[in-house]
Structures are given as C-alpha cells and as structure tokens.
Amino acid sequence: MAQVAASEAGIPRLHTVHNSVYLDPALFAAEQVRIFGRVWNLVCHECEIPQPGAYVARTVAGEPMIVTRDPDGRLHAFYNTCRHRGSLIATEERGQCKAFLCPYHNWNYALDGRLVGVPGIESFDGLGFRKEDYGLVEARVDTVYGLIFVCQSDDAPPLAEFIGAEMISWLHQPLAQGEFELILHRRIEVRANWKMNAENARDGYHVPNLHPSLKKMSAPRPYHILGVHALQELDLFEETVDPGIWLGMQECPLPGLGPKDGYVAVLFPDSFVITRSNFVEIETQTQLGPELSIVEDRVLGRKGDPDSVKQIRLRSWEIWVGDIVALQDIPQLELQQRGVQSRHVPVSLIARQGASPDGPRLGQANRGDDERLRQFWQHWRELMGLPQNASWTAELP
Ligand code: FES
Numbered sequence: 562m563a564q565v566a567a568s569e570a571g572i573p574r575l576h577t578v579h580n581s582v583y584l585d586p587a588l589f590a591a592e593q594v595r596i597f598g599r600v601w602n603l604v605c606h607e608c609e610i611p612q613p614g615a616y617v618a619r620t621v622a623g624e625p626m627i628v629t630r631d632p633d634g635r636l637h638a639f640y641n642t643c644r645h646r647g648s649l650i651a652t653e654e655r656g657q658c659k660a661f662l663c664p665y666h667n668w669n670y671a672l673d674g675r676l677v678g679v680p681g682i683e684s685f686d687g688l689g690f691r692k693e694d695y696g697l698v699e700a701r702v703d704t705v706y707g708l709i710f711v712c713q714s715d716d717a718p719p720l721a722e723f724i725g726a727e728m729i730s731w732l733h734q735p736l737a738q739g740e741f742e743l744i745l746h747r748r749i750e751v752r753a754n755w756k757m758n759a760e761n762a763r764d765g766y767h768v769p770n771l772h773p774s775l776k777k778m779s780a781p782r783p784y785h786i787l788g789v790h791a792l793q794e795l796d797l798f799e800e801t802v803d804p805g806i807w808l809g810m811q812e813c814p815l816p817g818l819g820p821k822d823g824y825v826a827v828l829f830p831d832s833f834v835i836t837r838s839n840f841v842e843i844e845t846q847t848q849l850g851p852e853l854s855i856v857e858d859r860v861l862g863r864k865g866d867p868d869s870v871k872q873i874r875l876r877s878w879e880i881w882v883g884d885i886v887a888l889q890d891i892p893q894l895e896l897q898q899r900g901v902q903s904r905h906v907p908v909s910l911i912a913r914q915g916a917s918p919d920g921p922r923l924g925q926a927n928r929g930d931d932e933r934l935r936q937f938w939q940h941w942r943e944l945m946g947l948p949q950n951a952s953w954t955a956e957l958p
C-alpha cells in the first residue's frame with residue numbers, strides 16, 4: 562500500500578501541500594487574522610461607487626465592512642458595525658444612501674462616519690457620552706488606478722509598496738486610461754477553500770486540459786513573479802477566434818491595449834485582474850469558511866459605451882473568462898475540495914519545475930511550472946508563521 566509522506570517519496574517538503582490546509586477550521590480562523598487582516602485586500606473598483614453615498618458592503622478578513630464615498634468625494638472604509646449594540650448598519654451588498662442608519666435603534670451616521678443622530682440622546686446625560694467619540698470605526702483605504710483596496714492593519718506598508726512598481730505599471734494599461742463603467746457583476750458561491758482558486762490562477766498546467774478553447778486561441782506567453790504577486794501575459798491566435806469575437810476585439814479595444822493584448826494579474830492573497838483588448842475583469846473572493854467562498858466577477862467597459870458596445874465587451878468576456886471560470890475552473894475547484902477530504906491521501910504536490918534551472922522561469926512552452934504556487938505558499942508561510950505548507954494546528958505558533 563502506498564502510504565506516502567511526500568518527503569519519503571523524494572519530493573522536497575516545500576514542494577508539497579498538506580491537504581488539511583483546505584479543511585482545518587482553526588487554520589482558517591488564523592488566516593483571517595494573520596493574512597487577510599494584515600494585507601491590502603482588493604474590494605471593488607471606483608466605478609462601483611461613483612458618487613457620494615454609493616457603497617459596497619463586503620466581508621474582509623472575516624469582518625463586515627463598508628466602502629463608500631463622502632460628500633467631498635473621499636473614499637472611506639468603515640467597519641459595518643454599529644457603535645451602539647453592534648448591529649450591521651448597511652444590510653445590502655451594495656446601494657446608495659444619504660446617511661447610514663442603523664436598523665436596530667436608528668443611530669444615524671454621516672457618510673464621513675460621524676455619528677450625527679441618536680434618538681433619545683438625553684438618556685445618556687451625565688454619563689460623559691459624546692457623539693464625536695462614537696463615529697464609525699475606520700480602516701485604511703487606498704486605490705491603484707481605480708482599484709479600491711482596504712487594509713485593517715496600521716503596520717502594513719503603503720498600498721503602492723504592497724502592489725509594487727512593476728505590477729502597477731502593468732495595471733496602467735488600461736486602468737489608468739479614461740473612465741470605466743461596471744457592465745456586469747456576478748456572484749458565485751463556490752464550495753471550495755479560497756486558496757484553491759488563488760492557486761488555480763497561478764497554475765498553467767491545467768490550462769490545455771481543462772480549457773481546450775484557450776489552448777486553441779491563446780499561446781503560452783511569459784509569466785512574471787512580481788514580489789508576492791504574479792502576472793501571466795496572454796497571446797492570441799486570431800485565426801482560431803470566432804470571427805465575430807475577433808472583430809469586436811479590434812473594434813472597441815480599451816485605451817492602451819492592442820487587439821491581441823491581455824494579461825492575468827494575480828494579486829496576493831486571492832484576487833485577480835484580467836484584461837483582454839476590449840474588457841477588464843476584476844475577480845475578488847470572500848472567504849466564508851474553510852470550504853466555502855464567494856467569487857465575485859466584475860466586468861468593466863468604458864464609461865458611456867452604447868449598449869451595442871457593452872454587448873460586444875460582454876460577449877468577449879464570456880468567451881475568454883466568464884464561461885471558463887464558471888463552467889470549468891469553479892467546478893474543478895469543487896472536485897478538488899471533495900478529493901482532499903481523504904485522510905489517507907494527506908499530501909499534494911506543487912513540485913513541477915520549468916526547463917530553466919534557476920530564477921523566475923519565463924516563457925515556458927508548457928505554460929509554466931509550479932514556481933508561482935511555491936511563491937504563494939512561501940508568502941503564506943511567512944504571514945502565518947509556519948515552517949511548512951501545513952495545517953497541523955499544533956504547529957501554529
Ligand atoms: S445597535 Fe445600532 S442603533 Fe442600536
């Protein structure tokens with residue numbers, strides 16, 4: 562019987578993953594604090610909250626948060642927790658309001674977070690209660706070319722440092738060019754651990770097998786390891802693309818992009834920005850539990866596009882990303898989640914090497930080795946304070 566500890570099979574330990582990392586509730590709880598609580602998390606794009614009072618409510622690092630814009634146009638990231646008795650304040654995932662009204666006892670917060678209304682405030686007389694001490698609690702918020710990130714840690718470096726100059730220069734095309742508009746928002750419940758999706762975006766090995774249409778339409782191009790993030794360049798075989806789709810890609814490219822241009826920017830820990838010539842897709846995850854995540858896809862076009870152009874962009878997105886993610890990647894992640902339930906097969910491999918013996922490997926004909934997966938796990942270990950890609954709770958320092 563093959564009772565295989567990976568090290569016994571000759572694979573270096575750091576080229577393996579202990580499958581309990583996808584299952585263990587204690588480890589999941591630690592990740593919320595040690596990873597998501599410490600880094601900049603991509604929440605949405607500025608065009609989703611274009612005017613004062615527009616908001617997006619998301620769970621970040623296990624905590625309910627609101628990202629909104631005040632009357633001066635400034636962005637805020639508030640904890641979505643009433644200072645009175647802790648109720649959620651914004652109860653919808655997105656919306657538009659003049660102020661944040663708590664549904665429980667109707668405390669009223671201005672869009673800049675100040676507590677401005679307390680029904681029956683005289684009952685606090687003599688207790689030293691001051692409204693100015695009970696505004697919404699705020700986290701850090703910053704943007705890169707319209708991408709809105711929040712950070713719950715005061716110790717984290719500035720956002721620009723976390724994303725890094727080279728990744729920012731990639732995102733410049735097309736996100737720094739002109740104004741964007743949300744043309745589609747999709748939310749999918751995924752019965753898989755968030756790391757499986759993060760790894761999948763770094764895994765070139767599955768592409769020819771799981772995505773035969775991409776194998777046909779898109780040539781392998783170099784990938785780049787950019788600090789804790791990674792970027793996959795995409796190519797395109799025009800003769801294999803549906804003529805209508807190809808025409809659309811040439812007719813309404815986003816500024817700064819040629820018809821064949823495209824990339825997948827993989828942002829640590831769990832978000833992606835994917836471009837093709839005529840759309841941008843932003844994918845974020847919310848981790849609801851060790852075996853349940855929400856994947857949100859947003860498709861952006863140019864502000865003011867006529868409906869006909871929006872349709873062209875959406876059709877292109879469906880072919881290149883939308884259907885691929887929903888019909889191929891996500892079902893596969895759910896199969897992986899079911900498979901790792903086995904206690905008798907405790908370890909999986911991230912051991913593939915590229916042809917190049919050292920350094921970041923560029924331009925692999927096999928669409929990449931597992932270098933980006935090992936890079937992901939290396940940073941995961943650093944933040945978790947763990948020596949292995951392991952989930953033995955006893956090892957948590
Ligand atoms: S809990 Fe919000 S007003 Fe009481």
Ligand SMILES: [Fe+2]
Nearest residue numbers: 761768772890
């Ligand atoms: Fe995929």
